[in-house]
Amino acid sequence: MVEANLGAQTMTIHVKFFASLKEQMGCDGASVEIGEVASAADVWLSASGGQPMPPNTLVAINMEYVDPNQAVQDGDEVAFFPPVTGG
Amino acid sequence: MVEANLGAQTMTIHVKFFASLKEQMGCDGASVEIGEVASAADVWLSASGGQPMPPNTLVAINMEYVDPNQAVQDGDEVAFFPPVTGG
Amino acid sequence: MRISVQSEPLAPWGLLAEYEQQLNARHHGKHGACASFVGTMRDFNEGDAVQGMFLEHYPGMTEKALQQLAEEAQAEYGLLDVLLVHRVGELRPGEPIVLVAVWSAHRKAAFEACRSLMEDLKRRAPFWKREQLPDGHRWVEKNTTGY
Amino acid sequence: MRISVQSEPLAPWGLLAEYEQQLNARHHGKHGACASFVGTMRDFNEGDAVQGMFLEHYPGMTEKALQQLAEEAQAEYGLLDVLLVHRVGELRPGEPIVLVAVWSAHRKAAFEACRSLMEDLKRRAPFWKREQLPDGHRWVEKNTTGY
Numbered sequence: 001m002v003e004a005n006l007g008a009q010t011m012t013i014h015v016k017f018f019a020s021l022k023e024q025m026g027c028d029g030a031s032v033e034i035g036e037v038a039s040a041a042d043v044w045l046s047a048s049g050g051q052p053m054p055p056n057t058l059v060a061i062n063m064e065y066v067d068p069n070q071a072v073q074d075g076d077e078v079a080f081f082p083p084v085t086g087g
Numbered sequence: 088m089v090e091a092n093l094g095a096q097t098m099t100i101h102v103k104f105f106a107s108l109k110e111q112m113g114c115d116g117a118s119v120e121i122g123e124v125a126s127a128a129d130v131w132l133s134a135s136g137g138q139p140m141p142p143n144t145l146v147a148i149n150m151e152y153v154d155p156n157q158a159v160q161d162g163d164e165v166a167f168f169p170p171v172t173g174g
Numbered sequence: 175m176r177i178s179v180q181s182e183p184l185a186p187w188g189l190l191a192e193y194e195q196q197l198n199a200r201h202h203g204k205h206g207a208c209a210s211f212v213g214t215m216r217d218f219n220e221g222d223a224v225q226g227m228f229l230e231h232y233p234g235m236t237e238k239a240l241q242q243l244a245e246e247a248q249a250e251y252g253l254l255d256v257l258l259v260h261r262v263g264e265l266r267p268g269e270p271i272v273l274v275a276v277w278s279a280h281r282k283a284a285f286e287a288c289r290s291l292m293e294d295l296k297r298r299a300p301f302w303k304r305e306q307l308p309d310g311h312r313w314v315e316k317n318t319t320g321y
Numbered sequence: 322m323r324i325s326v327q328s329e330p331l332a333p334w335g336l337l338a339e340y341e342q343q344l345n346a347r348h349h350g351k352h353g354a355c356a357s358f359v360g361t362m363r364d365f366n367e368g369d370a371v372q373g374m375f376l377e378h379y380p381g382m383t384e385k386a387l388q389q390l391a392e393e394a395q396a397e398y399g400l401l402d403v404l405l406v407h408r409v410g411e412l413r414p415g416e417p418i419v420l421v422a423v424w425s426a427h428r429k430a431a432f433e434a435c436r437s438l439m440e441d442l443k444r445r446a447p448f449w450k451r452e453q454l455p456d457g458h459r460w461v462e463k464n465t466t467g468y
Contacts, residue, residue, distance in 0.1 A: 086448025
């Protein structure tokens with residue numbers, strides 16, 4: 001995008017927390033504004049107020065598992081949750 | 088038993104055939120009289136009129152699998168059948 | 175544990191629903207896992223169309239052999255319960271032949287015991303299949319391998 | 322193939338009976354094997370008495386993940402059909418949590434696919450268990466190993 005070098009644009013990211021992480025964060029999600037070059041890990045820092053991401057946290061962007069270093073796009077839904085325990 | 092060395096006693100053995108072996112023998116079983124020291128293989132020879140036992144034939148005495156060389160006792164039920172194909 | 179051989183059509187899910195009610199009365203909350211297997215008559219085998227099947231067994235020995243196999247599996251895998259039902263007589267394609275179900279605390283034992291019991295049944299239980307083909311019948315000579 | 326997540330009680334045998342009727346209409350006589358697994362809530366875990374459980378999921382992603390897992394298993398094992406139903410919400414001990422059933426021509430594929438699909442579900446599907454203990458609740462942190 002043309003705006004990529006301007007650095008003044010922000011993206012809106014929809015954050016979700018689940019299970020023990022939701023309890024720990026005290027909310028099930030939030031919308032955060034973040035600079036236009038950001039990873040899922042940056043979203044975590046922004047949404048958590050700078051807390052370190054707990055070990056083994058799983059990350060999904062738009063309902064697909066991703067590495068925390070994966071870049072996010074404007075409007076993405078980014079979810080953070082502990083290891084799954086279904087079945 | 089005392090009679091064991093006399094050699095004149097015979098045993099009655101109840102023979103059963105199943106599946107393709109029943110078709111091949113033309114009957115589903117018979118009672119045969121046999122000398123008092125005899126194996127399941129001897130019972131086969133007696134009941135089949137001297138035919139060789141087909142390869143892979145399974146043998147049971149009183150409804151338990153046995154080796155064809157296993158000795159039979161008076162009154163035993165001895166069954167011969169092809170490999171099983173249930174399930 | 176329930177072992178049976180029947181000539182009537184086998185309705186696996188109804189049998190399971192009914193059996194599990196008794197089982198819940200005995201050890202409710204103790205079993206975390208149930209693995210089951212249903213073998214059904216296909217309309218093809220070894221490349222040929224099969225129209226029907228006759229399943230012969232050895233009354234008395236068959237039930238005894240199934241009971242032994244189920245008890246061995248129960249001991250080896252620490253199962254809470256076993257249900258094993260096998261059909262005999264005349265069958266049509268699409269009809270269930272066998273149901274094996276096992277219950278255990280954890281899933282590893284259930285999966286392994288169910289498969290192992292099914293393989294043991296195929297190897298040791300006295301049943302014989304005669305297939306009706308378009309041009310006559312044939313005895314199935316051996317089972318396909320399960321592993 | 323049918324995948325679903327439900328908060329109502331899960332009646333596995335009724336679901337199987339119903340699903341298999343449709344399936345017979347589609348490929349009657351083609352499936353020789355059905356392997357299934359039912360996971361049920363136990364009243365104990367890691368040495369503690371468990372009184373109840375809450376199963377949280379991620380609406381949207383959970384269904385999508387289950388669908389992917391089922392499609393992968395279907396392709397890998399050449400399955401004819403897959404039924405996968407998972408419970409969510411509040412559960413009591415003795416209630417079924419999950420049903421996995423697969424149909425194939427031969428038993429090897431059915432046994433392997435059912436177990437593999439269940440393990441994949443445990444490893445990748447977004448569900449989280451919170452157990453109610455006599456003195457409070459705790460989130461289950463990891464599943465037991467299945468192999």
